[in-house]
Amino acid sequence: MSDQDFVLKQRTEILHALCSSGSAEPLEKILDILLSQGELTWEDYQNVQVPGRPLYTSARQLLDLVYIKGVDACGCFLSALREVKPEALGACPSFTGCSSALEDTGETQGSSAQNLLAQRPSLVNKLQGCIDGALEALLDSGYFTESDCNEVRLPLHTPTQQARCLLDHVRSKGESAATAVLQYLQQKEECGSPTFLDNATPPKEFLKYQKKLSSSVSAQSCFLSTYGRTSHMSLDDIYTEGHLEFAQDCADAHVPLGLEGIVGKVGTINEEADTVLVSGEAGSGKSTLLQRLHLLWARGVALQDFLLLFPFSCRRLNSEEKELSVQELLFQHCCWPDRQQDEIFQFILDHPHLILFTFDGLDELKQSFSDEHRLCCPTQRAPVHILVFNLIQGSLMKGVRKVVTSRPEAVGPVLKKHLSKEVLLKGFSLDGIDCFVRKNHSDPALAAKVLASLQANTALLGLCHSPVLCWIVSQCHKELLGCGEGSPQTITDVYLMILQHFFQHQSPLRNGKQAGWLEEHLETVVHLGQLAFTGILATSYIFSVTDLEASKDMSFTNRKQYEFPHMTIQCFFAALYVVLSNNSDRSAIPKLFEPQDREVNNEGPGVCFGVCVPPRNQQNVEDASRAKTPNLQITATFVSGLLSKRHQNLWLHSCSSAVICKKGQQVARCLSKGMQKHFRSIPQPVQGEKKSMHAMPDFVWLIKCIYEMQEDRIAKDAMSKLEVDHLKLTYCNIGPVECTALAYVLQYLRNPVGLQLDNNSVGDVGAEQLLPCMHICRSLYLRNNNITDEGIRKLIAKGIDCENFQKIALFNNKLTDVCTQHFCHLLKTRQDFLSLRLGNNNITAEGAQWLAEGLKSNHSLQFLGLWGNKIGDAGAKALASALENSKTLVWFSLVSNGIGSSGAQALANIIRKSPSLEELWLTENCITKAGVECLIQALKRNTQMKSIWLRNNDLTLEEQEEMTKRESRLVF
């Protein structure tokens, strides 16, 4: 494929690489390179760099330009892209493009102005740190005026943009101004003063320290820290991009978000704060993402605005018992300076904006975040958690950027007010799963087999959106491919698979098959289980060799410390302990399932478990933070799975069946009680409204526990008492796994409900998981859920046969014209379908034609919403002619569809003929006076119509006033 073809074919990916961070820097760097190589003229450059234009538009303009220029320009563009964004395109062809331009060749032939252009990329680099000095030199020598300087210094500009602006100004001032800048930089270099800092000379040792820190960060982050850091999987080989989103519905919410975007300005909601939170469920890949950021920084390919990056693990900070100052914290926990510590630290204090801290796993810190104990002196010693909290809130070292990761449950309102933005990490997309499995297996045939087995088991595929589960499934491919019908369905199944795999890996020669493996390792399992359980209660995740002494068949001999390969595996062992221990405390299970508001009663969860905890850990238990709650909930989920009937054979030789059976009954009772409590809390409906339940935080967890049990009777029992018309689970972090559990449980509802799942991450796999409960859904709300045509195809294929199913809302998904064929079929087949809302998708005139085809023979639809699509006047005409004779349509929205006056004219026919239409929404449609005139005429003979919304069309104020006078039902 030629470079030109490549630029065309990969357009979307290239755009994503250039713009997804929201920063203009990658694009501007590429422009610098192309300008310096003479691939772009100044005129080209100015055509691309139009001030105030959206980044994506500029990037598209550049792509068009290099494409038109031909193969050579495309080659140069691709090599520039590779330099600026080395990871951008994965396997690229070997570009025929130009040689690297970022390297300063030092050639100074030609005029100064020519040199200024030829060395532009490196000059931007050099100048960004000494703008003030350069401006002063230009001002002194009379080449620049004050107003030139002010333009360059505009605070809107980043340092590199200031440098570019300076160079552009110098260019317009002629040859001697260019010579002056080059001389200034040369002098600066000869004096040996680094050029990356404004008027600041870092201590000589600083650069050495920077080097030391970055090689230490690089060494720590180049291997994936899986299997308790025992694996040697290179992060480069395995890292797969996770799906990131802004948590808040901010203006940039729909801009694709890449790794660098986490730290960048885009999505900021609190300008005062310096801390970004990356939140995600257990195993969603938060630590791995930070590791990736660290590695990219250390290699010099990302976050280059920061001279120093200090990575912290909250898990490790827990074991710091001494009080420390910030200086000690940085140097002792990250990297020790060989000389001149104080000077280096002073430099850090003086340049906070050049420093980045990362805190991984804030939820693993023993203490919950609080901003009560204020500290602002960097030399004052304090307990480490106090230092961390003060750094995060910015009372210590204001201006230093911080990236913090945590599970969402552990993030309270006090922390939220100190965040500049919150980013959600949602695990792997479907493509991500595919990519991860392929990266895990060098044999493509094996990878294909694993992927095929996932496709055949969509419950398992749903689980693989969580990277940790995807990792387990990949590790256990042999077990997976060999298990045929009994393929794992639940999270417990998957963790049992890795446990078995783990023991067989430890002692491959012992043990025959299947049954018996647990018995053989019982002692170890119980011992590790107890450690895991007490560890969770005491927020303790690192164990010493002595802790492990009793685990004889584990090879820990050469290691000082032990961690479970992942927190969720610690929870799994804790659950094994709850199941296997002979502890006479019968209340252990009920306590695990108690509602998680215990802490509100000033009674930490650990207190309930006091009896299970050996005395030496009691102090820690009482110190416990809210962070334990999610771990206890995960443990409870595993306990449900392990005690389900389908796994009872496992315990045959390790426990009395009567005890296991009793524990199983206890779990079932707890789940049923938990659900009843929820149901009782539903308020009675206001007269005339439906009875509606908004899910409380623990609802989804309880549903997941019921799913783990896989016993229809329990699900039936739990649901039979729910009397509700509408079930609202918006913003509840519902992904495919939750959909599987929901559908499993909701199918037993006695009466049909409206199921509202807006603003979650259902996706196509989740949509498919909902099929078992479609028969009980009267309406399905799936706004903003990343669903594509494929998900809809499956939903509708099932929905067509479900009598109760009458309404669907799919605002803001990824639908195209393809899905309209399925809706066409639905509308033709179902003469009792009431409401179809497809706003803010990618439906064009072609899709409108398909819908029209279905509507022609439909006699039931009342609500049709196509807000924010692109059906244009042709689409409007097709729909108008199909709906002319509708006797049922009451509400119709075509807001923002570019239908124009001719579209409006066509719609006038519906107004003329329809006996039912009451509201027509035509806001933002470029309709002129002529179009509205047609609507007014049509309204003359229509009495049931209540309003036509026409805001933001092409009408003057006078026209609007005049028309309102003539027809009061028009709303402008």
Ligand SMILES: Nc1ncnc2c1ncn2[C@@H]1O[C@H](COP(=O)(O)OP(=O)(O)OP(=O)(O)O)[C@@H](O)[C@H]1O
């Ligand atoms: N982006 C990724 N690419 C490849 N593998 C990943 C990625 N993210 C996570 N994994 C796999 O999933 C495992 C768990 O991920 P990680 O520890 O980063 O999750 P986490 O969100 O930090 O979990 P917790 O909240 O429990 O600390 C990793 O050890 C790795 O095997």
